[in-house]
Amino acid sequence: MKWQALIFLGAPGAGKGTQAREVSKHFLIPQISTGDILREAVRNQTPWGLAAKAKMEAGDLVPDEVVCRIVEQRIGQPDSQRGFILDGFPRTLAQAQCLDCMLQAQGRGNPLVLDIKVDHDLLLRRLTGRRTCSLCGQIYNVYFNPPRLEGVCDKDGGKLLQRTDDSEETIRQRLVAYEQQTSPLIDYYRGKGVLQEVDGNRRPETIATELIDSLEKA
Numbered sequence: 275m276k277w278q279a280l281i282f283l284g285a286p287g288a289g290k291g292t293q294a295r296e297v298s299k300h301f302l303i304p305q306i307s308t309g310d311i312l313r314e315a316v317r318n319q320t321p322w323g324l325a326a327k328a329k330m331e332a333g334d335l336v337p338d339e340v341v342c343r344i345v346e347q348r349i350g351q352p353d354s355q356r357g358f359i360l361d362g363f364p365r366t367l368a369q370a371q372c373l374d375c376m377l378q379a380q381g382r383g384n385p386l387v388l389d390i391k392v393d394h395d396l397l398l399r400r401l402t403g404r405r406t407c408s409l410c411g412q413i414y415n416v417y418f419n420p421p422r423l424e425g426v427c428d429k430d431g432g433k434l435l436q437r438t439d440d441s442e443e444t445i446r447q448r449l450v451a452y453e454q455q456t457s458p459l460i461d462y463y464r465g466k467g468v469l470q471e472v473d474g475n476r477r478p479e480t481i482a483t484e485l486i487d488s489l490e491k492a
């Protein structure tokens with residue numbers, strides 16, 4: 275593979291995490307989710323977590339300096355050396371420019387950017403129906419991909435939790451933040467000639483198979 279940094283763009287609920295997980299397993303490179311890292315920081319009440327908590331609960335973006343520091347640290351770790359997948363970063367133009375500098379400093383070329391496009395109604399059902407295993411992180415959806423037993427992970431019996439920011443009001447604000455602050459990145463990366471669009475309205479397995487196939491050739 276020629277690409278060393280893969281970015282998943284797309285609105286909340288587009289399936290970035292689900293697809294990034296499959297690509298990560300296939301290419302054996304880490305999936306770096308700023309949302310996951312921030313949620314863990316909030317749970318552990320670290321300084322970053324304390325700085326991020328209120329913003330996350332309101333569905334607003336966490337300050338650029340915080341997420342840029344997180345990513346800089348994470349992509350400097352040994353397991354990122356062969357390449358990495360960014361899921362949920364960058365989300366503002368300033369973050370994208372900061373990432374450009376980090377990639378340049380690491381001697382890496384341009385990232386490859388996948389923009390997952392999903393219709394608005396489907397996004398809402400994906401977000402309101404999403405449940406995550408508290409043990410292994412496996413993602414379910416009560417409408418489209420329910421577990422065999424309600425509230426319990428099929429794989430390890432872990433309790434399935436709903437993210438606190440998957441409430442209707444916070445979802446609305448997260449979608450506004452996406453439209454206003456993140457969607458301009460589509461043109462930014464299109465201008466660099468590194469953007470690929472993905473139809474995210476299909477079944478996750480269909481998307482993953484097609485995506486991995488095209489990434490093998492990229």
Ligand code: AMP
Nearest residue numbers: 308309329330334335336341362363365
């Ligand atoms: P996610 O799990 O990617 O949907 O992120 C959950 C929340 O974490 C977002 O609504 C933001 O509050 C925060 N967050 C995650 N990634 C970023 C980022 N790159 N920039 C700013 N805030 C972020």
